[in-house]
Amino acid sequence: EDGGPQPEKHCGHGRGGMGEEVRRKEDQRFITGRGNYVDDVKKPGMLHCELVRSPHAHARIEEIDGSRAMDMDGVVAVLTAEDLLEYDLATMPTLMDDTQDVLVNDKVKFQSQEVAAVIAEDRYVAKDGAEKVDVTYDVLDPVVDADDALEDDAPLIREDIEDKEDNHIFDWETGDEEATAQAFEEADVTVEEEMFYQRLHPAPIETCGAVGDYDPGKDKLTVHMTSQAPHIHRTLFAQVSGIPEHKIRIVSPDVGGGFGNKVPIYPGYVVAAAASYVLEQPVKWVEERSENIQTTGFARDYDMTGEIAATEDGEILAVRTDVLANHGAYNAAAQPSKFPAGFFNIFTGSYDIDAAYASLSAAYTNTAPGGIAYRCSFRVTEAVYLIERMVKVLADELEVDPTEIRRKNFIQPEQFPYESPTGWNYDSGDYESALDLALEMAEYEEYREEQQRRIENDADKLLGIGISSFTEVVGAGPGKTCDIAGVEMFDSAEIRIHPTGKATVRVGVQTQGQGHETTFAQIVAEELGMDVDDIVVEHGDTDTDPYGLGTYGSRSTPVAGAATAVASRKVRDKAKTIAANELEADEGDIEWDRESGEFHVAGAPDRSITITEIAAGAYMNNPAGEEPGLEAVNYYDPPEMTYPFGSYVVVVEVDRETGEVEFEKFVAVDDCGNRINPMVIEGQIHGGLAQGIGTAMMEHVTYDDNGNVTGGDFMNYLLPTAMEIPEFETGHTVTPSPHHPIGAKGVGESPTVGSPPAIVNAVVDAMAHAGVSHVEMPMTPDVVWEALDEAGLAQ
Ligand code: CDP
Incomplete structure (x- = not known):
């Protein structure tokens, strides 16, 4: 049962429009073995x-x-x-x-x-x-570790690059170094933690x-x-x-799945x-x-040091981080050209922090190239991990509940549009409402009491509660700041309404299982009063589809979804001209009614006409002087990105004897603005959470000192299966994007981005009373047992 408190903005009107749980059109072929790969x-x-x-x-x-x-x-x-x-x-x-x-x-x-x-x-x-x-x-001699690769005596990997004398690729920085340093000097409390976001592989099934x-x-x-x-x-x-x-x-x-790969x-x-x-x-x-x-393209491999400066009552004054990135043998990351560290810029997360500074160096190593965006907007996953882990570290240092630190520092709803200290413009958010709902769904207070009881009773299984109140940044462009190989990151949609009132929609993005054939049809159904079954969505053929930059970084809805809405509205404008002709009225008197999906004469709702009748008019009774046909195309350059967010609460049991971690409760509250298809969204959340669990608990592409890949197959690179996945409880809030034509933000990557810090925070939380401040991913039983042992908690 979905715990969302807010009603949907649109109700879908029974035609399969916005907000309706339309079954995925593509499933017919996928579940009957008729997919074409x-x-x-x-x-x-x-x-x-x-x-x-x-x-x-x-x-x-x-x-x-x-x-x-x-x-x-x-x-x-x-x-x-x-x-x-x-x-x-x-x-x-x-x-x-x-x-x-x-x-x-x-x-x-x-x-x-x-x-x-x-x-x-x-x-x-x-x-x-x-x-x-x-x-x-x-x-x-190979060198596989980024630190070692930057040593003076490291073997030179890229002799093919003229005048190259070391394995260093680039340095990057953002924020205000001086102001941040000053805040650290003046702060009551500072905390620091080193954390490694290990090398992962998106591992799509195809x-x-x-x-x-x-x-x-x-x-x-x-x-x-x-x-x-x-x-x-x-x-x-x-x-x-x-x-x-x-x-x-x-x-x-x-x-069959892409995830950036x-x-x-x-x-x-x-x-x-x-x-x-x-x-x-x-x-x-x-x-x-x-x-x-x-x-093929690995993801992550960021070695990060995080620092927070705060007042003694938990107000965050500054955040600082230093990163070493392993890019493998070639700089073959997939980031917009101007952002060598992707969207790491939003490492201040959901918090209103005055000063921030990040510096990053990247190195070549004798490992496969990559640094691609595995189900994330470029490097946002690493940024979210950093800040959400650091907030927990600060809470433990100050011995206050992590929810308290979050509430004290959240950017407030009235502060939007909000400019972050690194100059990024958040569109909208209401972080506290999402956290409140997640805490309520997770029975947070009860679990905190239970956690205390177990500590007092010296129980065999410790309880840990982890939270992540992440914010995301999805929907690259705008074209002027984001490009891939020089091509601006807009996207497109073309809509053709045929004489019988059926439609073909072609988009510049490319689904890999996200259900675009259904959800993009829903946008058109909503905007034109059509039935979703009368619309077919095509993609993936450069001979026929309008140019687009493709699907990754949850950009499809924010960019091509917007293009689809705008193109629909262009069709609607033309439809009004034809409606006026058919109804023998002035064009200025023609109104479109979202509820009925019909066009009617102002003040005379019974003088109405459907889009099907209008389509016939466009081809068979076109007004004199009008261009025949009923179609439109839109290339949409987003004015800004969208900032979906969420609060996840994870409760784990940690076995002091074996180091095994069991999920006791897993609550995910997401806000992706107005929702097109709640069922598709829930599917996206479930899949992404599974990948987040894989990240936190199991997955790691490992190498030995000779550069042999020791985690390069499914015997050694462990993907989560149904056996490892707990029951998820999902909820939602709705904070529309003010600049998106249908108020929607992306959602596909939120769970993969937001869940790993919640899971690590939970495992750390189980041992925090004994002084544990961090456990590295993947948190396999041996890693967890070692942390227990060091803290004197192992049995
Ligand atoms: O770019 P990608 O398709 O991976 O990500 P997305 O834009 O977040 O969309 C993932 C799926 O969720 C698509 O089928 C979207 O139409 C759907 N979605 C939705 O129904 N409502 C939203 N507000 C956002 C996404």
Whole structure:
């Protein structure tokens, strides 16, 4: 049962508009096994590509001999960097303007890096062929740790960059260093904590893949690929290959989860497309699980020191942080160009803090490249973790309830729009209401009493209560501040109403399971008084869809959702002209009624007409001088981002004998402004919370000192299953975004961003009475047991 206290702004009017729990249209094909993923694409004469990968993390290539592979029946080609050099495709630019090898020409820089490709008639032959490519390596010392990589005597990883003498990539800072230092000097209390946000992998169930399909007849290259951003990928393909953009078509069919993993371009995509172009036959490349985890965009890997300065009664005066980021062998993060540390800028969170300063350095290491936005707006997850952990550290230092610190420092509803000390403009928020609701749903006071009882009784299982009152920043652009590879981050929607009153809507974003085919149809249904079943939403084909920047960072609703509403309203304006003609009234007298969804003459509600009748009019009885048809397109550049928020309360039991953590209660109150589909939102929250639990409790891409990935498959990279997931209780408040056409904010990433600090706070809270101030993620039983042991609590 949803505990939200506020009524929905809209009621949906029974046609499947805003606020209605419309069942997902796409589920029909997904649950009957009729989804169409890249690996389902089969073309006549299609060849298969397997990549030869380096077993070493750092090694010079002395020789590649593909002759044993070429001798095999069914092997068509063995490609190396030398072959790609001919087409100027041996390297490619990353989204952060670095240069990454497509196939290694000289030196391997991380384990499992792409060294050669075998193209064969069948996938098994290609796989066997890849094992028969003989590569001679001169093995070099690797460096996997960012701290070590910045030591003077560290091996130099990027010899390919002119004049590069160390492994340092960039420094970045934000805020006012001096004012922050001053606040720290004058404060009654200061606290400091080091925390590592470990390397994670988004691990979508569908790995990455592509089918390159060059048609020499049309001189056109079609690439079916697992892409979260097909349009920008087409632009980049055109820039890198020299093939004109209109001669490239990217098709992103059903995508089985992306979570940021499918934003960058990977060597496999390029090889499949290039091989198809050269061989004039379709070529498919689909990753295996371990290839996906070991080589494609990882997330996080931020080593952070957090500090808070406060008065003795808990008013936060300043926050400061210093971060070391491990970016792997290439700077292949996926951030808007101007933000090398993503949206880490909002590390002051939900709190009204006068002074803040962050400094960050990034280093190359012999590990896979990445730093992508795993279900988050770039680096907002790390920022939220930092501030929500630090607030708990401060509360424990002052020996006050963490809710008290939060209430004392929250930005108040009347302070919005609020400018943060780093200059970011929060649109709206009501943090205390969300916290109040979450505490009530979690029976907070009762659990606090129970916690105390257990401590007094020296119980075997300790109780911990963790809170996170996070705020988020989603919906990149605006275009002037946010761009990907120079292309401004707007988004788009095109609506065509057909003569019989049915509609096709095309959007520039690309769903990976978020239900856009349903929720974007709901926006149109709401804005045009149509039935949701009369609307089909299309995406993922650059030949037909309007240009957009794709889906990641919960930007679809804030940006393409806004475009969909604005385009609908453009259609509505045109519809009024036609309605006036049909009803023989003045256009100025035509009103649209949201409740009935009909257009009528002012003061005469019975003289009304539906959108279906108007559509017929537009094609069959178009007013003289009017352009026929009924359609509109909108490219929406958001004036600002939206700032969804929430309060999560997690109650855990910590077993003093085994270090095991059990979830006793898990309450998530979210506020994403006006809600399009509460059921879809709840699904998003559940999935995101599961990923938050994976982050806090289980997941970590680990390396040994030789650069071998030791957490690179599902035996070692542990994803949560239904067994580890507790029952979630979700609630909501509604604080609309004042600048969004339908008042909506994004929601998809909130639970992944907001839950890890709540979970860590809960585990720490169970041991805080014995002086524990931090436990590193993932909090596996051995990690927790060690913390218990150090605090003298282990049994
Ligand atoms: O960009 P992405 O689709 O990952 O994230 P989102 O914009 O937060 O949307 C996730 C899903 O939740 C979409 O189907 C949205 O339409 C839906 N949603 C909603 O129903 N109401 C909101 N206020 C926000 C999102």
